[in-house]
């Protein structure tokens with residue numbers, strides 16, 4: 540019998556936290572993709588799905604950025620407003636934006652290029668696979684997830700990113716003492732995040748009381764503005780990765 544194990548890549552067996560939009564880009568975004576992706580977008584190897592990362596294809600962030608510096612990864616960076624702002628204000632830190640929305644990545648590159656930002660790379664892929672297969676273990680100082688898709692209908696909540704299996708992949712990528720920062724305007728997702736993180740032995744809360752203070756480095760985006768306009772409370776959470784056993 541032929542040995543087919545590992546012969547062809549497998550599709551995912553779990554739902555992902557996004558639905559890929561048709562992604563028609565404007566002419567400006569198409570041009571940005573052509574002109575700027577070689578500078579900003581990391582070339583990654585895929586498994587079966589177009590946004591997957593093939594297991595065993597880790598990058599070396601020090602080689603990618605040409606230096607050793609603190610590394611922040613933003614998941615679901617959208618149009619890139621938060622990460623471009625952070626990268627231009629903190630030139631001594633390196634940033635990776637992870638997003639599946641190609642037009643958002645194009646916009647991020649245009650803004651980054653205009654701002655002269657060089658400490659930013661983009662990955663077009665499903666974030667849990669980036670944390671699990673692309674980034675080396677303990678290589679990341681902070682992971683940011685601001686206004687993840689809420690999937691608020693009951694039949695869709697299983698698509699939420701911050702779910703019981705998420706802390707393990709985040710903990711793998713974070714260094715000891717690294718921080719996971721979350722923000723959402725959906726109360727029941729905020730409660731779910733807090734419950735999931737309370738169960739995660741690799742993390743401890745980095746705040747007192749019910750919720751964290753608003754994170755200073757988080758700028759206002761359209762999603763937050765929309766939540767506020769609808770009268771929703773914005774909730775921040777922050778968790779510190781515990782030390783690995785020696």
Ligand SMILES: C[S@@+](CC[C@H](N)C(=O)[O-])C[C@H]1O[C@@H](n2cnc3c(N)ncnc32)[C@H](O)[C@@H]1O
Nearest residue numbers: 556557615617638639640665666685686688760
């Ligand atoms: C509601 S938007 C928020 C965007 C941004 N953080 C902000 O505050 O403006 C959520 C983003 O997460 C992206 N996203 C959702 N699941 C993802 C995943 N598994 N991997 C990468 N990006 C994801 C979506 O494409 C979308 O752009």
